[in-house]
Amino acid sequence: xxxxxxxxxxxxxxxxxxxxxxxxxxxxxxxxxxxxxxxxxxxxxxxxxxxxxxxxxxxxxxxxxxxxxxxxxxxxxxxxxxxxxxxxxxxxxxxxxxxxxxxxxxxxxxxxxxxxxxxxxxxxxxxxxxxxxxxxxxxxxxxxxxxxxxxxxxxxxxxxxxxxxxxxxxxxxxxx
Numbered sequence: 072x073x074x075x076x077x078x079x080x081x082x083x084x085x086x087x088x089x090x091x092x093x094x095x096x097x098x099x100x101x102x103x104x105x106x107x108x109x110x111x112x113x114x115x116x117x118x119x120x121x122x123x124x125x126x127x128x129x130x131x132x133x134x135x136x137x138x139x140x141x142x143x144x145x146x147x148x149x150x151x152x153x154x155x156x157x158x159x160x161x162x163x164x165x166x167x168x169x170x171x172x173x174x175x176x177x178x179x180x181x182x183x184x185x186x187x188x189x190x191x192x193x194x195x196x197x198x199x200x201x202x203x204x205x206x207x208x209x210x211x212x213x214x215x216x217x218x219x220x221x222x223x224x225x226x227x228x229x230x231x232x233x234x235x236x237x238x239x240x241x242x243x244x245x246x247x
Contacts, residue, residue: 115221130177134225142229151221163214181197181216182196
């Protein structure tokens with residue numbers, strides 16, 4: 072289960088509390104019943120195209136169902152690790168997207184820092200394998216790796232598969 076905190080001001084420990092908080096924030100969260108990612112991927116820092124296709128195949132039923140339920144048309148696999156410094160830098164800075172940022176975490180873990188719905192600050196959502204997170208379009212956020220070596224996700228898109236970011240300048244945002 073994902074873990075949520077806000078600068079030590081609050082922590083939620085139950086899945087129900089997590090759902091309620093994220094729902095108020097407009098952030099969609101779902102937990103897969105089971106992680107189906109083969110153990111082989113746990114230490115992978117880079118994935119070949121064949122390995123990406125293998126993971127997409129493992130999760131194909133859930134992806135197709137989720138895409139249909141939520142109106143997403145395309146998807147791919149992405150991995151962030153020390154071996155992808157450009158992606159870590161791009162997504163580690165405060166930014167937003169014109170469409171939802173949809174991530175089905177299939178390996179590793181990472182931390183989303185998301186601007187509060189009411190504009191009062193930021194909260195952090197630590198996502199691990201089995202978590203499904205949707206950061207709404209136009210919501211300022213950033214991402215960093217957690218204590219895991221990598222973050223392997225299925226990314227879903229409303230249109231073309233791309234993660235175009237738009238920078239946000241907020242002096243209150245501190246990169247950790």
